[in-house]
Amino acid sequence: MAGSASASTRGGETREQILAAAERLFAERGVAAVSNRQVSEAAGQANNYAVGYHFGSKTELVLAVVRKHDQSVELRRAEAVAATRGSERVRDWVHCLVRPTIDYLAALEPPTWLARFLAQAMTEPSLRAPILAANDGSPTLREVRAALTRLLPMQPEEVRDERSAMARHLLVHMCAERERALHEGGETPRATWEATGTGLIDAITAVxxxxATPVPPRGRGPSDGSPRRRRAR
Amino acid sequence: MAGSASASTRGGETREQILAAAERLFAERGVAAVSNRQVSEAAGQANNYAVGYHFGSKTELVLAVVRKHDQSVELRRAEAVAATRGSERVRDWVHCLVRPTIDYLAALEPPTWLARFLAQAMTEPSLRAPILAANDGSPTLREVRAALTRLLPMQPEEVRDERSAMARHLLVHMCAERERALHEGGETPRATWEATGTGLIDAITAVxxxxATPVPPRGRGPSDGSPRRRRAR
DNA sequence: TCTTAATTCAGTCAAGCGCCTTAATCCAGG
DNA sequence: CCTGGATTAAGGCGCTTGACTGAATTAAGA
Structure with a gap:
């Protein structure tokens, strides 16, 4: 395997091209539907084993793409967290969850593939765990979670965890959906990434x-908040 | 191709076995990662072309699985809508969005694969469109959307559409996540499907x-609701 | 200038794939 | 009981894939 030629060595450039090609192809067709050969060829390599040589396996290729972008998002998130530290508003902290990703997407020059790529990668059963693990390692995300825990002290832990997962799903899939619409030239619900971010912050803050409707520990509770209804027919 | 042997003919039974095997394998490994051969074999067929014979293509196989379940969910949703008709509470209509799916999942005998299967199928680029089209055709879903539009008249259409998409993503992926945790024997944020449904209704209603923060038609607006912040470093 | 290690090229190979064919097998209606 | 259409078994064909290999090509340093 090639050493991680970080800079503009010969191999480093090839690596970049492979990463770019992989991101695009995986975003368009799904990770499993694209062979390493196709990625190698799309990256302009005559060697059909180029991916194997530079990355070892498809899983590591995907993780390399994730890491490449995660780095930049993590930086932006650190900035956002620094500016928010001390705030007591839930919305401010949700902002830290949403804006870094959105701003990064907006900063990439179109057409972008990242959002769709991430949605694909996160859904692939074999890739889900390692990617989420990378997420768990982020210190800034940890701080946001801690802040939300502090601001919502009455909330059962299970509810907060559940809602964190919801926030993640919304961010990933709504961005992917917008990116797809953008790419296909169709209509996008929002005119800009900026507005999409605002919509996401509105929604996730509300979540x-x-x-939280209290759920009885066991057995039927007094009510689950549903309307009057019992046998409609 | 086989005629749609609906009942318990010889071919009908094979069809059912193929559908069950496909649902399981696709849920576990992803649609693209499973070959038609593997599905045929898992269904106990010696003929590696069994899927082709009975369904024509993988896409039609997937759609057949979707339709099989959709039918039952649609029935439950019709009941729920009938019981809710006339209500002015947003929560009641969100209930109609969530409960039918949740109750159907809860009614299936474990282990279930449907939720993960749907998450996989919806994420597959080539399958997304036809599945969403089937969704659009549902008269009950149409009625729910109409009711929500009626109850939220001030809301820009784009915001409502966006939030409908959010509701769909949350329902699909949170159920898939719980089902996965259930299957892997790990911890589930909620003890029961019932409680998961309540959590989803809470969240989607809030969404x-x-x-909705007003977004200026063009150019920088007065505020996007973000906290005081301008250059943290 | 000359090494030399990293990288790319240009293939090979077995395994698995989609698609197709032919021959058995099943079973409902005559 | 027989027959014909539907279904299943068994396997072939051409192609793509992942994994691998040895030779050519760079390019950076001695």
Whole structure:
């Protein structure tokens, strides 16, 4: 395997081309539907084993793409967290969850593939775990989670975890959906990434702040908040 | 191709076995990662072309699985809508969005594969469109959307559409996540499908009811609701 | 200038794939 | 009981894939 030629060595450039090609192809067709050969060829390599040589396996290729972008997002998130530290507003911390990703997407020059790529990669059963692990390692994300825990002290842990997962799903899949619409030239619900981010912050803030219907530990509870209804027919 | 042997003919039974095997394998490994041969073999067929014979293509196989379940969910949703008709509470209509799916999942005998299967199928680029089309055709879903539009008249259409998409993503992926955790024997944020449904209704209701930050038609607006911040470093 | 290690090229190979064919097998209606 | 259409078994064909290899090509340093 090639050493991680970080800079503009010969191999480093090839690596970049492979990463770019992989990101695009995986975003368009799904990770499993694209062979390493196709990635190698799309990257302009005559050697059909180029991916194997530079990355070892498809899993490591995908992780390399993820890491490449994660780095930049993590930086932006660190900035956002620094500016938010001390705030008592849930919305401010949700902002830290959403804006870094959105701003990074907006900063990439179109056409972008990242959002769709991430949605694909996160859904692939064999890739889900390692990618989420990388997420768990982010210190900034950890700080945001801690802040939300502090601001929502009455909320059962299970509810907060559940809602964190919801926030993640919304961010990933709504961005992917917008990116897809953008690419296909169709209509996008929002005119800009900026506006999409605002919509996501509105929604995710509402999710975290929503009153949680208490669920009885076991057995039927007094009510689950559903309307009057019992046998309609 | 086989006629749609609906009942318990010889071919009908094989069809069922193929559908069950496909649902399981696709849920576990992803649609693209499973070959038609593997599905045929898992269904106990010696003929590696069994899928082709009975369904024509992988796409039609997937759609057949979707339709099989959709039918039952649609029935439950019709009941729920009938019981909710006339209600002015957003939550009641969100209930109609969530409960039918959740209750159907809860009614299936474990282990279930449907939720993960749907998440996989919806993410597959080539399958997304036809599946969403089937969704659009549902008259009950149409009625729910109409009701929500009626109850949220001030909300820009783009915001409502966006939030409908959010609701769909949350329902699909949160169920898939719980089902996965259930299958792997890990911890589930909620003890029961019932409680998961309640959590989803809480969250999705909040999303629909959330105040939408107005986005200026063009150019920088007065505020996007973000905290005081301008150059943290 | 000359090494030399890293990288790319240009293939090979077995395994698995989609698609197709032919021959058995099944079973409902005559 | 027989027959014909539907279904399943068994396997072939051409192609792509992942994994691998040895020779050519760079390019950076001695």
């Amino acid at each position: 975290f702040l929503a009153p | 629909f009811l959330a105040p």
